[in-house]
Amino acid sequence: MDLDPSLTALHRPGGFFVLRTAGAPGRRLPTLAQAYGPGGPDVHGDALAARVRRVADALRTPEPRVAASVAQQGLAARLWSVALGSAALYGAVPDLAPRLLLWDPEGSAPDDLWLTGVRPLPGDAATLAELVLRGHLEPLAGALRARHRLAPGLLRGNAASALAGAARELDRWGRGHGRTDVAARATALARELLAHPLLSGTGTLTGTAFRRRSCCLYYRVPGGGVCGDCCFPRPPRSSPRAPSA
Known part of the structure; x- marks a missing residue:
């Protein structure tokens, strides 16, 4: 199936799936390729640092690495939602190369993304892995680890x-709207992607429920607890160096 220029089908499952393809952002924004590059001399010249600061302020956390983990998982969720949603709804996925995606690091959640051109690619697991895992999550993890003390296992767990x-x-949207084909395709693709070498061993998928083997550190946010897929049944006692691998 072809992609329509506005990717209108992605509006149906919710805000995390929406990808803007028209309308100027109103101000100059960095591409994700620029965001993954070396950091600037200060936060104003470093889009990724600006995002971590924005998340830290929103969560009221004094720990930059906690904000960095949450920021990474939020961006990963947007990228996976767009890619998996396109594959499940259209049978194709737009080219999501970092140089083609504009990003607003000062925006609210979910992350604001603009695609500068819609070029359809196959909607198979191999293409999704190349676009999201190789194209985005590997360089994003490298950029964050260069700036913050984050374990590789934590970042892989966040991606999964x-x-x-x-x-x-x-799956929820598809079953609720008579699109069991969408639900089945999304689940099958997710299973195949979770077996990819970059995600293998990060957790266990049972039906649509996922239990990860690492912690995203959200429990260290003031008033935070454990997430629904956390490896911890309850928040561990805080320590200067929390478990993160």
Whole structure:
């Protein structure tokens, strides 16, 4: 199936799936390729640092690495939602190369993204892995680890959790709107992607429920607790160096 220029089908499952393809953002924004690059001399010249600061302020957390983890998972959720949603709804996915995606690091959640051109690609797991895992989540993880003390296992777990969450929402929407084909395709793609070497071993998918083997550190946010897929049954006692791998 072809992609329509506005990707209108992605509006149906909810805000995490929406990808803007028209209308100027109103101000100059960085591409994600620029955001994944080396950091600037200060937060104003570093889009990724600006996003972490924005998340830290919203969560009221004094720990930059906690904000960095939450920021990474939020962006991963948007990228997976767009890619998996397109594959499940259209049978194709737009080219999501970092240089083609504009990003507003100062925006609210979910992350604001604009695609500068719609070029359809196959909607199979191999293409999704190349676009999202290789194209985005690997360089994003590298950029965050260069700035913050984050374990690789934590970031891989965040990526897997974000994928499982997108599949779960598509399953819920598909079953609720008589689109069991969408639900089935999203779940099948998620299973195949979770077996990818970059995500293998991050957790267990049972039906649409995912249990990860790492912690995203959200429990360290003031008033936060454990997430629904956390490896911890209850918030661990805080310590100067929390478990993160």
